Structures are given as structure tokens and as C-alpha cells.
Amino acid sequence: MRAEWEAVRDGIPTAAAGNLAVEELGALFSRQVGRLIPHDGYMLTGLDPVSGAGCFYAKEHGYSAATAHRVGVGELLGVDPFLLDAAPGGLCVIDAAGGPLGGPPPDPAVGDRQTALREVMAAEGVGVEMTIVLADGGRVWGTLIVVRERGRRSFSAEERRRAERLRRVLAAGVRRFVADRPLRPSSHAAPPGVFVVGADGAVLRATPSAGDWLAQLLPHATRTPGEHRGAAWHLAALSHHRATETVCRVPTPSGFVELRAQPLSGGAVAEVAVTAQPASGRVLLSAAGAWHGLTRREVMVLEQALEGMPAKQIARRLALSVHTVRQHLDVVYRKTGVNSREELSAALLRGGW
Known part of the structure; x- marks a missing residue:
């Protein structure tokens, strides 16, 4: 054994x-x-x-x-x-x-x-x-x-x-x-989809592109009648319980999808609006540290780099040496599986910052 x-x-x-x-x-x-x-x-x-x-x-x-x-x-x-x-x-x-x-x-x-x-x-x-x-x-x-x-x-x-x-x-x-999958937004070309989830998990109202996005969120093997809503109802219930906006990053074959749930005001108490779209760079970055084992300082350096700052300016802003900044960036590239700042920026910023 x-x-x-x-x-x-x-x-x-x-x-x-x-x-x-x-x-x-x-x-x-x-x-x-x-x-x-x-x-x-x-x-x-x-x-x-x-x-x-x-x-x-x-x-x-x-x-x-x-x-x-x-x-x-x-x-x-x-x-x-x-x-x-x-x-x-x-x-x-x-x-x-x-x-x-x-x-x-x-x-x-x-x-x-x-x-x-x-x-x-x-x-x-x-x-x-x-x-x-x-x-x-x-x-x-x-x-x-x-x-x-x-x-x-x-x-x-x-x-x-x-x-x-x-x-x-x-x-x-x-x-x-x-x-292990590339850290990049979904390449799915549909416009952002918005759908309203009720207390029973059913999609009550939706924009034309919402169904297309829902189909991206579950593998084909589990997409049975009534189950397509599963990727959204837990997020919606969590957002309703917390009474605040809640974001989820969903890994799909085409890249990461961003689901953003917000409780509706002025309507039915348990209704929650969910928006599905390619994940933005900032949304991905907030989770990349956990997935890829980045330290807090590495995330801070990466965030400045994605805003286009050169190493010297990052060093001044974070009170680090230029050598330390470059070391942090090299570690980030290794952990995320890319070769350069340009490669990582091109992937992360494809869905916007």
C-alpha cells in the first residue's frame, strides 16, 4: 500500500x-x-x-x-x-x-x-x-x-x-x-454577456450573447439540460449572501473568463446580475500570485511593469534597487512560463487592464 x-x-x-x-x-x-x-x-x-x-x-x-x-x-x-x-x-x-x-x-x-x-x-x-x-x-x-x-x-x-x-x-x-495553462484572457469573440440569476439558480433574463458565454463555462461532458447554469449560480448566491460584487476567474480552453456578479437593487430580493467577458489583466493579476506562487513583492513589481514603467522607475517607486527589480521580474517570468515582459504583457493585457 x-x-x-x-x-x-x-x-x-x-x-x-x-x-x-x-x-x-x-x-x-x-x-x-x-x-x-x-x-x-x-x-x-x-x-x-x-x-x-x-x-x-x-x-x-x-x-x-x-x-x-x-x-x-x-x-x-x-x-x-x-x-x-x-x-x-x-x-x-x-x-x-x-x-x-x-x-x-x-x-x-x-x-x-x-x-x-x-x-x-x-x-x-x-x-x-x-x-x-x-x-x-x-x-x-x-x-x-x-x-x-x-x-x-x-x-x-x-x-x-x-x-x-x-x-x-x-x-x-x-x-x-x-x-499550467497560459495566463491570458479568453479569446472568445462574443460581446460581453449579461444575465440575471434568480433565487433558484435559473437564468431569468439575458442579453443575446449570454448563452454563448454560459456554454464556455462548462465542459461538454457535463453540459446536460439544466446544468449549464451551474457555473453561474454559485457565484450569484455568494454575491447575494455577501451583498456585494463578487468576481470569479474561470479557466477555459480559450483562456480565462471573468464572471462579475452584482446583487440587483429595486427588484426581487434574490436577483443577481452576472456579467461574463474576457478577464482583464488586473483581474487575472489579483489571482496570479496564488496560482503561480508569486510573493507579494513580486506581484507589486509585476503590476508596475504592466503599467509600462521601466525598471529604474519601478525601483524608485518601491524603494528597491534596479538589480532587485530585475531579479523579481526574472522570477515572475519563470513562474508564469514566459520569456519576457513583452510576452507577459501581450498575454495579460489582451483583455484590457
Whole structure:
């Protein structure tokens, strides 16, 4: 089993860096995790490192679109869509039959939400689910939910220990998946799309180009009836809950799409307007530090460089030596996979600054 664990540990981050599609990443995670924790289905969600909104999603034999909406947005689970507060050690196991959980719930409200989720699981034919919170470096990068069908055994104590050990490995895989693709805005040529999302996740109104943008946000393998809205409803619900504008950067084959959600005023309470367009350079830069492991100082130098400042002026503004500025830029180029300031500027600024 040690050799199997080492193969999974070493294989996930490496394979995730192969310019995969979202559904291919999900299949990779499921296949590798399945070597240590057998399961019948999975749901993988990647989170935006700045806003915490879901930025990509893949599944196989997971919950239906309607159930995923109820669970994810919080009609049943309140304001904690991923049950993170019920996941001691980054893990939460829920048995539809009411069996042992992966640790006692920290408060009665969590227990109530787990009871509600059990009812949903039973209706979906799921016997047990395990949520693995993909966290590393003090940041949550996503969640992987693995499920077993009704009638199968629950996850054992040993399988739960294996899942806890996999958290950082899977988090590294999510980071590599995003960081390995070019840091550039989407090249999709449609005009910005605007759509209004209601409380149930349905698109109520939309501009003509909105549907085209929605089709960019989910891989073909998961684009089933009713599920096309999935890329937008979590962001909309998050924006409504926070009562403020919320931004998400979505990696797609054509580059990064910027989703910007704003609660509407003067209308229905839960309606949120979402704008989809190529991500601007500034929006990408705010997340690039997390994805590519840039330090705060490296991000500051890069921001000045993208505004067209020469190294000497950057040095004066940031109270650094010119040599240090150039060193920081060289590190940024290496981490982001480019060869020069011109190359990085051309990519990042294609969608505007």
C-alpha cells in the first residue's frame, strides 16, 4: 500500500499539469483517489483563490443538477455550501442511513443540515458521501466529494485517514491544473454577456450573447439540460449572501473568463446580475500570485511593469534597487512560463487592464 500511496501522491500533481480539460482533471482525480478509496461517483469543484467562488466543476455519477443547486447554493445547508465548518481535519463523511460521521458536528445547526442532506442523498440513491476539502498553504483550493451507492459500506477509518493525507496532494493538483495553462484572457469573440440569476439558480433574463458565454463555462461532458447554469449560480448566491460584487476567474480552453456578479437593487430580493467577458489583466493579476506562487513583492513589481514603467522607475517607486527589480521580474517570468515582459504583457493585457 505504501508504493500505491507514493504513486498516487507523485502522479496527481504531475498529470494535472498536462493542459487537461476540466472533465479530464476530474477523471484523473477520481481514478487516482480510487486506487486508495474506491467510490462510485465524484464531484470536483475548484475555487477561485481570491473570492472563494466555484470556478470549475466536473462530475461523474454525482448529484443531479437540481440537487447540486439545492446543496451548493444552500437551500438546505445555509451559508456553508461545502460543509467546511463540519469538516474537522478537512474531511466530512455523511451516511444517508444516519450512521457514524467523520467526527461530531461542532454545533446543532450543522447536525440539522446533515440531516437534511441525508434526505437528499437517499432520494438520489447515494448511500454515503465523503467531502475532502482541498486545502494547502492556508487556502482552500476546492473540494472533492466521493460517493458510494446505496447499499454499499461506509468509508472505513483507514480510508478516511487516506483521504486526509490526500488533501494537500489534490490541492496541489488543482493549482497545477490552473497554473499550467497560459495566463491570458479568453479569446472568445462574443460581446460581453449579461444575465440575471434568480433565487433558484435559473437564468431569468439575458442579453443575446449570454448563452454563448454560459456554454464556455462548462465542459461538454457535463453540459446536460439544466446544468449549464451551474457555473453561474454559485457565484450569484455568494454575491447575494455577501451583498456585494463578487468576481470569479474561470479557466477555459480559450483562456480565462471573468464572471462579475452584482446583487440587483429595486427588484426581487434574490436577483443577481452576472456579467461574463474576457478577464482583464488586473483581474487575472489579483489571482496570479496564488496560482503561480508569486510573493507579494513580486506581484507589486509585476503590476508596475504592466503599467509600462521601466525598471529604474519601478525601483524608485518601491524603494528597491534596479538589480532587485530585475531579479523579481526574472522570477515572475519563470513562474508564469514566459520569456519576457513583452510576452507577459501581450498575454495579460489582451483583455484590457
